[in-house]
């Protein structure tokens with residue numbers, strides 16, 4: 044048995060800690076904030092406890108759903124209500140796409156998302172030669188070239204923005220949409236996509252009734268987690284490591300045989316500066332985007348226009364210059380939210396808006412009241428809801444999502460190689476192999492495997 048310190052009690056750190064405990068190790072998780080879960084977090088809005096961070100997970104890969112089931116949590120899939128796109132002055136159906144890259148010309152043309160010239164430009168994609176991609180390229184640059192800038196601006200930006208809160212012309216195609224790169228390298232994306240299967244044997248997304256935030260709560264239940272414990276420094280010791288924890292005025296030294304850093308890129312870079320400076324330099328290049336999620340509860344009777352949309356929400360391309368970048372109609376997307384509660388016997392409709400993208404300070408600098416007012420103004424214009432909400436909640440996520448900028452895969456390979464040279468040290472979390480919950484869980488499995496058996 045060896046003593047392992049896991050730094051960070053997000054889903055990555057908690058997953059790694061659980062695996063290490065199951066393998067018989069003595070594990071302590073050190074978490075700087077006052078709670079576990081990181082970007083998975085639930086709060087009560089009008090008495091209904093809902094997610095104010097991540098609210099769904101991909102169901103097409105197994106790690107998230109498997110872990111939830113292992114923790115005894117039920118799984119619920121979103122309803123069949125579909126998402127829309129608020130662009131060119133109307134809410135429009137979202138055409139079938141690969142992260143915004145259109146896969147169905149008929150649907151695209153009927154949706155009205157692009158101008159007629161924009162659709163014509165897409166039609167010409169099959170006549171283009173295959174791409175010779177010797178170096179990584181941004182998703183936006185690749186899509187601009189093959190489909191025209193309108194597709195990047197009106198489809199790829201809002202879809203990629205939903206995952207990375209980033210800018211399509213900066214995000215790495217190889218890291219974020221590898222399938223697009225492989226299609227484009229062989230020839231026409233449209234033609235290859237047309238022959239790809241469209242029906243899947245399972246729903247694309249899954250959630251947990253009561254909220255995704257229950258996953259870290261369940262994971263933490265059997266673990267030793269110290270909250271309010273900020274790790275400020277990591278050093279090599281004669282055997283193993285020494286961590287400097289807590290305020291500079293009263294630092295505490297914690298010894299460990301092995302360490303897993305499950306923190307976002309910026310604190311991980313700082314912590315690696317003496318033990319793995321090459322990795323620290325690579326991770327310091329990974330920037331992040333800040334955002335805010337505003338949750339609203341309306342009385343159903345006050346907001347008939349909301350229910351009438353029969354949609355799970357909408358995305359907003361940045362080119363349309365609105366304040367919000369998306370709204371998720373949680374009441375329509377999740378059966379459990381719809382039935383979760385009410386105020387004084389009146390049915391409630393809960394929904395959320397998100398604001399803030401990479402490079403914008405809006406989400407962090409505006410006052411809560413402004414974020415609420417901007418969201419309500421956009422909701423009024425998009426869906427005609429003018430009612431006053433019975434409750435609101437503003438959640439800020441400073442540095443919430445890492446940016447997988449062009450060159451990301453190389454950057455991470457450099458960081459991983461440098462860390463692999465330090466025995467009994469491993470990294471996991473959203474900065475590496477994907478920001479979605481299943482990818483983050485997989486990174487935790489990989490970190491534990493990388494520590495070896497002892498570990």
Ligand SMILES: Cc1cc2nc3c(=O)[nH]c(=O)nc-3n(C[C@H](O)[C@H](O)[C@H](O)COP(=O)(O)OP(=O)(O)OC[C@H]3O[C@@H](n4cnc5c(N)ncnc54)[C@H](O)[C@@H]3O)c2cc1C
Pocket residue numbers: 050051052053054055056073074075076079080081082083095096097098099100101272273274275305306307310334336440443444471472473474478479480481483
């Ligand atoms: C608003 C929002 C919505 C999202 N929606 C979805 C979604 O619907 N589906 C999906 O799959 N993904 C979603 N994501 C992405 C996903 O939630 C995250 O990528 C994932 O939860 C990250 O987990 P993590 O453990 O890597 O990091 P985090 O959750 O960031 O956890 C890291 C932890 O480390 C702690 N920490 C940092 N520095 C230190 C230190 N020096 N010492 C000690 N502790 C430290 C932090 O306090 C934090 O608790 C969303 C993200 C955001 C921000």
